[in-house]
Each structure stands twice: as structure tokens, then as C-alpha cells.
Amino acid sequence: DVKVTQSSRYLVKRTGEKVFLECVQDMDHENMFWYRQDPGLGLRLIYFSYDVKMKEKGDIPEGYSVSREKKERFSLILESASTNQTSMYLCASSLKASGGENIQYFGAGTRLSVL
Amino acid sequence: QKEVEQNSGPLSVPEGAIASLNCTYSDRGSQSFFWYRQYSGKSPELIMSIYSNGDKEDGRFTAQLNKASQYVSLLIRDSQPSDSATYLCAVRVYYGNNRLAFGKGNQVVVIP
Numbered sequence: 001d002v003k004v005t006q007s008s009r010y011l012v013k014r015t016g017e018k019v020f021l022e023c024v025q026d027m028d029h030e031n032m033f034w035y036r037q038d039p040g041l042g043l044r045l046i047y048f049s050y051d052v053k054m055k056e057k058g059d060i061p062e063g064y065s066v067s068r069e070k071k072e073r074f075s076l077i078l079e080s081a082s083t084n085q086t087s088m089y090l091c092a093s094s095l096k097a098s099g100g101e102n103i104q105y106f107g108a109g110t111r112l113s114v115l
Numbered sequence: 116q117k118e119v120e121q122n123s124g125p126l127s128v129p130e131g132a133i134a135s136l137n138c139t140y141s142d143r144g145s146q147s148f149f150w151y152r153q154y155s156g157k158s159p160e161l162i163m164s165i166y167s168n169g170d171k172e173d174g175r176f177t178a179q180l181n182k183a184s185q186y187v188s189l190l191i192r193d194s195q196p197s198d199s200a201t202y203l204c205a206v207r208v209y210y211g212n213n214r215l216a217f218g219k220g221n222q223v224v225v226i227p
Binding site (some may be wrong): 033040041042043045048058059092103104105106107108109 | 147149157158159160164182203205207214215217218219220
């Protein structure tokens with residue numbers, strides 16, 4: 001089974017803190033994704049990576065950065081946390097296959113509260 | 116136009132009935148379509164994928180795809196209380212390097 005592990009289920013941080021959210025997958029997937037999910041807004045893509053050290057902006061990259069130094073690990077960084085970044089953060093991974101086999105598998109999510 | 120739209124509000128169905136969910140998409144080049152189920156407080160889990168026009172059945176779930184009309188639907192037969200969840204439609208964006216565009220989801224409540 002595919003396993004996508006997010007380092008924390010719940011996180012409480014203060015405004016202005018630097019926050020690291022970690023995600024590790026064990027299926028040798030090329031692609032990794034970071035989303036946030038808010039009521040009424042659905043899943044929104046923040047950043048994704050299709051290879052080590054490669055990254056692309058998603059729909060809402062402002063206020064976030066990412067790091068992918070190893071294939072299995074994709075980190076989301078909030079440089080200076082703000083209250084409007086309080087959200088559920090979801091990591092996902094998938095194969096790079098060009099056909100249909102690019103199913104995204106999700107981690108359990110990190111519920112971040114910024115006070 | 117949004118990439119993926121799920122317009123229906125919360126859907127309440129009696130136990131044992133059929134729940135029907137619809138989704139439309141804007142990218143005519145899309146080839147891969149997915150339905151995810153998300154329980155409250157949990158992460159999305161894949162329940163169906165479909166790539167060709169027509170129907171695909173898996174247990175009590177049937178996905179239907181019509182590329183000409185750009186819609187994909189999900190039918191849940193013999194609905195059970197455990198089917199109460201939010202269902203997300205996702206479409207692989209043709210130009211997007213394997214990214215998925217998600218709809219906002221439809222909440223289904225199965226009433227015993």
C-alpha cells in the first residue's frame with residue numbers, strides 16, 4: 001500500500017513564526033503536492049514537485065515555499081506564519097506516468113492553527 | 116469558468132437508495148478522472164478512476180464519463196450510512212504536468 005506520512009496531525013504556531021510541514025512517501029513516486037483545504041473553498045494547490053529539486057507554483061503559492069532535496073520527502077515552509085494560513089494542509093504523491101496511472105494518494109493531513 | 120464544478124448542494128438520501136453526483140469540467144483535453152471520498156476530518160481517499168467514455172462499475176459504485184459533454188458522474192447504489200461523506204471530483208489537467216483540478220465537493224448524508 002502507498003503510504004504518505006505527514007509529520008504532524010495538529011500544529012499550533014504563533015504569528016510570525018517559521019513553520020515547516022514535512023511529508024514523506026514510501027512508493028518512489030516522482031510527483032509530490034501540497035494543498036490546503038478550507039471550508040467552502042475546496043482543495044487548493046500550493047506547490048508541487050515532479051522531481052528532486054524541481055518545483056512549480058500551484059494556484060496559491062504566496063506566503064509559502066517548498067523544498068525537495070530527496071525524492072521521498074517534500075517540505076512546505078511558511079516563512080512567516082499569518083492567521084490567514086490557519087488551515088488543513090494535505091500532502092499527496094503520484095507516479096509520473098503520462099497515462100491514467102497518476103492517481104494521487106494523500107497523507108492524513110496537518111491541521112495548522114496560527115494564533 | 117472553473118476547471119471542475121460540482122454544483123449540487125448537500126444530498127440527503129434514504130438508506131438503500133441511489134445517490135447520484137455530477138461533475139463538469141472545462142479542459143476538453145482531459146483524459147483522466149477520479150472520484151475521492153472524504154470523511155469529516157480525514158483526508159481524501161480514491162474510490163473510482165475512469166479514463167474512457169461509458170460506465171465503470173466497482174461494487175456499489177459506478178462512474179460514468181461523457182467526454183463530448185464534459186461531465187463525469189458517480190452513482191452509489193444501495194447507499195449505506197457509512198457512505199455519508201464529501202465526494203470530490205478530480206480531473207487531470209491536460210497541460211498541468213500531472214496535476215489534478217478538484218471540485219469543491221458534494222456532501223452526501225445517508226439517512227437510516
